Amino acid sequence: MADLLSRLRPPAGARASGPKRRGRGIGSGLGKTCGRGTKGDRARxxxxxxGFEGGQMPLYRRSPKRGFHAPRGIRYNVVNLRDLARFDAGATVDPDALRAARLVRRAGPxxxxxxxxxxxxxxxxxxxxxxxxxxxxxKAGGKVERLMGPRKPREEAPAAAPAEDGQAQG
Incomplete structure (x- = not known):
């Protein structure tokens, strides 16, 4: 029994070491300068x-821009045909079914x-x-149904009524 008690240990991963308590005296091993060394900018x-290069023009600003970035591009949730293989034949696959199958994570088209x-x-x-x-x-004998797009159709603004005295108002 005594032999068993001397070999008792907590299971692996049960005891997480806490955060390093810096600046709590020399006995802690992280007192005084708290692991930062002495003096210099890093200590202060x-x-x-x-990306900051000490005032020099940084690399990301020296490099030219490349490509085209759509200002309000539609961010689709992409699903490939191979992902649809997990559904049973004859099933209806819609965004809700894809979300339930964890093929689509975020909201959106x-x-x-x-x-x-x-x-x-x-x-x-x-x-x-x-x-x-x-x-x-x-070709597989299925059916494709396109849902309404993410954007609403643009409504035409009503035409401005002409001014009574025949002159345009500004």
Whole structure:
């Protein structure tokens, strides 16, 4: 029994070491300078932000911009054909079903892309389809239904009524 008691240990991972308590005396091993060394900029405060090069024009501003960035591009949740293989034949696959299957995580419109193969007939409802995905679903005997897009159709502003005295108002 005494032999067993001397070998008792907590299970692995049960005891997490707490945070390093800095500046609490020399006995802690992290007293006085708290692991920062002596003097110098690193000892005196937070380090400069990432990308700061001491006032020199930083690399990310010296480099030219490249490509095109759509100002209000639609961020689709992308699902490939190979991901649809987990649904049973004849099932209706819509954004709610994709969310339940954890294929779509964030809110927003869903786009089906054509990577992979589809061997069963499914009714797929999404906001957008690639041409290859549309063809593959139809070839497997399935049906494609496009849901309303994420943007509302633009409403025309009513025409301004002409001024009574015949002159435009400014």
């Amino acid at each position: 405060g937070p380090s400069p932000r990432a 869903v786009k089906i892309l054509g990577r992979g193969t589809l061997d069963r007939a499914l009714t797929v409802k999404a906001h957008a389809f690639s041409e290859t995905a549309r063809e593959a679903i139809a």
